[in-house]
Amino acid sequence: SRSEVLSVYTEVFGAIALAEYAKAAGDETVWQKAMAMYELLMPRLGRPSDTSLLGYPIHAEFHLHADDMCRITVAWVFNEIRPDPRFDDDLTLSVDSILKRHWKPELGALLENVAPDGSPMLDLPEGRMFHPGHAIESAWMLMEIARRRGDETLLQTAVEITLASLDHGWDREYGGLRYITNVDWTPTHSLEADLKLWWPHGETLYALLLAWDLTGRDDLAEWYEKVHDYTFSHFPDPEYGEWFGYLNRDGSRVWTAKANGWKGCFHLPRVLYRCYRLFGSTSASGS
Amino acid sequence: SRSEVLSVYTEVFGAIALAEYAKAAGDETVWQKAMAMYELLMPRLGRPSDTSLLGYPIHAEFHLHADDMCRITVAWVFNEIRPDPRFDDDLTLSVDSILKRHWKPELGALLENVAPDGSPMLDLPEGRMFHPGHAIESAWMLMEIARRRGDETLLQTAVEITLASLDHGWDREYGGLRYITNVDWTPTHSLEADLKLWWPHGETLYALLLAWDLTGRDDLAEWYEKVHDYTFSHFPDPEYGEWFGYLNRDGSRVWTAKANGWKGCFHLPRVLYRCYRLFGSTSASGS
Numbered sequence: 154s155r156s157e158v159l160s161v162y163t164e165v166f167g168a169i170a171l172a173e174y175a176k177a178a179g180d181e182t183v184w185q186k187a188m189a190m191y192e193l194l195m196p197r198l199g200r201p202s203d204t205s206l207l208g209y210p211i212h213a214e215f216h217l218h219a220d221d222m223c224r225i226t227v228a229w230v231f232n233e234i235r236p237d238p239r240f241d242d243d244l245t246l247s248v249d250s251i252l253k254r255h256w257k258p259e260l261g262a263l264l265e266n267v268a269p270d271g272s273p274m275l276d277l278p279e280g281r282m283f284h285p286g287h288a289i290e291s292a293w294m295l296m297e298i299a300r301r302r303g304d305e306t307l308l309q310t311a312v313e314i315t316l317a318s319l320d321h322g323w324d325r326e327y328g329g330l331r332y333i334t335n336v337d338w339t340p341t342h343s344l345e346a347d348l349k350l351w352w353p354h355g356e357t358l359y360a361l362l363l364a365w366d367l368t369g370r371d372d373l374a375e376w377y378e379k380v381h382d383y384t385f386s387h388f389p390d391p392e393y394g395e396w397f398g399y400l401n402r403d404g405s406r407v408w409t410a411k412a413n414g415w416k417g418c419f420h421l422p423r424v425l426y427r428c429y430r431l432f433g434s435t436s437a438s439g440s
Numbered sequence: 441s442r443s444e445v446l447s448v449y450t451e452v453f454g455a456i457a458l459a460e461y462a463k464a465a466g467d468e469t470v471w472q473k474a475m476a477m478y479e480l481l482m483p484r485l486g487r488p489s490d491t492s493l494l495g496y497p498i499h500a501e502f503h504l505h506a507d508d509m510c511r512i513t514v515a516w517v518f519n520e521i522r523p524d525p526r527f528d529d530d531l532t533l534s535v536d537s538i539l540k541r542h543w544k545p546e547l548g549a550l551l552e553n554v555a556p557d558g559s560p561m562l563d564l565p566e567g568r569m570f571h572p573g574h575a576i577e578s579a580w581m582l583m584e585i586a587r588r589r590g591d592e593t594l595l596q597t598a599v600e601i602t603l604a605s606l607d608h609g610w611d612r613e614y615g616g617l618r619y620i621t622n623v624d625w626t627p628t629h630s631l632e633a634d635l636k637l638w639w640p641h642g643e644t645l646y647a648l649l650l651a652w653d654l655t656g657r658d659d660l661a662e663w664y665e666k667v668h669d670y671t672f673s674h675f676p677d678p679e680y681g682e683w684f685g686y687l688n689r690d691g692s693r694v695w696t697a698k699a700n701g702w703k704g705c706f707h708l709p710r711v712l713y714r715c716y717r718l719f720g721s722t723s724a725s726g727s
Contacts, residue, residue, distance in 0.1 A: 341695055
């Protein structure tokens, strides 16, 4: 049925929205609903899973980086609202899985799909998949955890992930961050691989700003300027506001809708508000 | 499970491959297997179905033109090999559904998804979907049926569908046939809508050649030249042979693989062989 093809992201967005609303409204009943969704969601994340691609062999099992990213996204918000060792453990689980399973410093890549034990599966198209936007989105969450925990090693690794993803994923011919590549530049399975999407650019702006704020490194500031220029010259709609979502590789628009089944209000306000807070409240404000 | 997301096309290709092989090898056992697949496949086609998009409302039911196209593809091959009123009835069912449900001359469009009774559902993204390559692929099958049956009206309608699809779908800025549009040019749901794909171009070459052969119309010959020039300057691989499958809107390649889960050996040999036969054996050979 239709409901079976809906993605776990819907539940991720629902869980954090309920949690934030419970806090804003001071409503314990809503918090209970948020927790119920947390209980439903967490067991679905981190289990070996086949992907939605037409894979070879068709029933290969992968551990998905996307699951770690979902867990970190949800557990961070819940832990911010009501700190609890349980949420903190889910953050630790996410950090460990990303670093030990998916981040391959020798390849300069955070692999999107690996074997359940973290072994690369580079002989399969899914195993070669590099998703720069996902990698960078996880990286800034790792930076926030590193900042909270005072974990300098984690911070440095998160910066490395960000820079490796930009080095690999930036389109040197047309500008902008590629949506999906294979780590070895073999052909991807995704028809839309070469498009430029709004959300990886937004997530990258915040990752670079946070990384620069925490390290002061010039190379991060330079990347920020470059991504900023591409992003703000291509995505915002000067006439009606909001951002266009999907550009062809050459930067022309695939279409002009501000929302669809995937583009909702999740990424953009989140990262712009975080950027805004960062400009106003941290060491960056002094420079 | 994975098997539930596999498309009906796999079974379409399997059924006609088994049928053709049974004929080539004179193997009755294989023919029985082909018939078993026919029995499995036909009941799945033509029933109201939700689509694989994230639709609004999420459980809207559509009749899919793709189902008619699949039925016509399979029934034509089976009927060629062992003519039977049953197969001929399935062809008639397909023709009627395409003409009465999906072809909307007042819109100049063959709608990909309509209500089960054929009403347009233009208030839904799926209902606005126009798939020029699918429309043209069906059109040449209608022409072959029209030729066989001596049905001049059906032939003219099939030519109209072809020309309407080209008028709407041809990319006047970059050349090539768009993959997916909405009939009213509202934003589509498909991220890959603006790509240029190998198979719609192949199917269009044969449709135009057949239409020109059957009518001698100059406008069809002119379209053929235009599509021919784009196709052969963009898709064939001069170094290793075969065709590239997927181009960005601007004609640059998304990737260079010759096959993936969707690009197999179905479309290309089929249409090139049909073009070859047409050049060698019909009225066109005299001109």
